[in-house]
Amino acid sequence: MSSEAMLHPSQKPSKRGLRLTGIAIATVLIAIVVIGLVTRSTQASSLKTWTQEQAIPTVTVVMPAPGKSGPVLDLPGQLQAFIRAPIYAQVSGYLKAWNTDIGTPVKAGQLLGEISTPELDQQLQQAQADLASAKANADLAGVTAKRWQAMLGSDSVAQQDVDQRTADYTAKLAQMKAAQANVDRLHAAKAFARIVAPFDGVVTARDTDVGALINAGGGTGPELFVVSDIHKLRVYVQVPQRYAPSIRPGSVAVLAVPEYPGREFHAKVVATADAVNTASGTTLVQLQVDNTGNQLMPGSFAHVRFALPVDATALRVPASSLIFDNAGLRVATVGEDDKIAFKKVSILSDYGKTVEIGSGLSAGDRVIDSPPDGIKDGDAVKIATDDTVVKPHEKA
Incomplete structure (x- = not known):
């Protein structure tokens, strides 16, 4: 036997070692399978729990x-002059002249126009003549009554005649006073030929011209002029019945008008109608807004906003x-x-x-x-x- 064979003798694995190795491998595989099953079960349980939780919104x-x-109540409103006076003719005739046009500031008593009254002038002359005649008749009747009264003391006239002359004098005196009253009436009517402003304000309308036929209207004829006091304006708003108790005198509101976008004006409630309109179910509320700068115009539309109290x-x-x-x-x-x-x-x-x-x-x-x-x-x-x-x- 060579030396290499002696140094590296052949070694054969034993049956016991093989068995141990197989057991170890099997154990590892089983452990892997168990771990996988446990992990999968845990994940499935977690998924189920998550799914159940997600099912509850x-x-x-x-x-x-x-x-x-509180709420803001926005309502349409109407601006009106604080005082508005349509001027009608109180005597008939022809317009002789007008002195003020629309937009003209006027003072109380300032002449707006003048009416030519030829018929009234003739009536006045006739009334003055009638007055002169009645005065002359009354004077004569008075002198006659005095004379007859003096003769009564001498028993030269009857008492009946004296009473008759005295009654005639009284009647003539009454006729004179009636004639005087007629003259005074025509003088007063003649004064209305001068159309004057009733108060300080602005002429907001002129519906006549020189030479126009003027009929005494008394409110039924056409308006000759309109004078308005616009230093402050009235604002009228129809408030729904539900909100009426919240809007009382002293409440404030904010006004917005189309001609001044983004600008606000402040108004105060001064009166309420304290009655509901059966047709609209609203109550009329009156406010006042200062207009010393003449920026707001009577007759214009406005948005009126009320800040209501919190409930x-x-x-x-x-x-x-x-x-x-x-x-x-x-x-x-x-x-x-x-x-x-x-x-x-x-x-x-x-x-x-x-x-x-x-x-x-x-x-x-x-x-x-x-x-x-x-x-x-x-x-x-x-x-x-x-x-x-x-x-x-x-x-x-």
């Missing part, structure tokens, strides 16, 4: 609460919490057992992002904001976090 809730500010008993929720379906208008609330409970509600006022609830909710209800589709009464839900429980006015 997570919702955000809000607590109904009164708003921080401490009215609760507000986000408009996104409302559900309107076949069951009507409802909100979804979360009960103490974290289950859905639907409540029917009515809207008192709509403010856009929030609504004021008239009935159906209490301050302690947890209202779901933006409720998920498909939820039903009695479904279990999860509330997202305490941080999401906000008041509706904080959300708005």
Whole structure:
């Protein structure tokens, strides 16, 4: 035998070693299989638990609460002059001249125009002549009555004749006074030939011209001029019956007019009709607004905004919490057992992002904001976090 064979003798594995090796390999394989099965089971259980958790919707809730500010009532209004006087003719004739045109500031007693009255002038001359005749007759009757009274003392005339002359004098004196009254009446009528401004203001209309035939109107004929006092204006608004108790004398409002976009004027309520118009269901409210700068025009349209007081008993929720379906208008609330409970509600006022609830909710209800589709009464839900429980006015 060579030396190499002596150094490297052949070694054959024993049966026992092979058995141990097989057992070790089998153990490792079994362990791998068991670990895999356990891992798979754990994952399946976790998946099932996650799936069950995901099946319960997570919702955000809000607590109904009164708003921080009251509603704003925006209504159309009409501006009118503080005082407006249409000027009619009180005598007939022809317009001789007009002295003021539209937009002219005038003072009380200032001449606006003058009427030529030829017929009235003739009547006045005749009345003056009648007065002179009546005065002469009365003077003569008076002298005659005195003479007859003097002769009565000498028993030269009868008492009947004296009484007759005295009565004639009394009658002639009454005729003179009647003639004087007629003259005074015509003088007063002649004074109306001068058309004057009744107060300080502005001429806002002139509906006549030189040479126009003027008929004494007494309110039925055409207006010759219109004089308006516009240093302050009246604002008339029809307020719905529901809001009438909130708008009382002393309340303030903000006016906006088309000719001044973005600008505001402040008015104050001075009177209310305290009666409801049966045709419209509104009550008339009168406001006054200062117009010393003559920026506002009588007769124009205005938006009138009233800031109404906060109703401490009215609760507000986000408009996104409302559900309107076949069951009507409802909100979804979360009960103490974290289950859905639907409540029917009515809207008192709509403010856009929030609504004021008239009935159906209490301050302690947890209202779901933006409720998920498909939820039903009695479904279990999860509330997202305490941080999401906000008041509706904080959300708005």
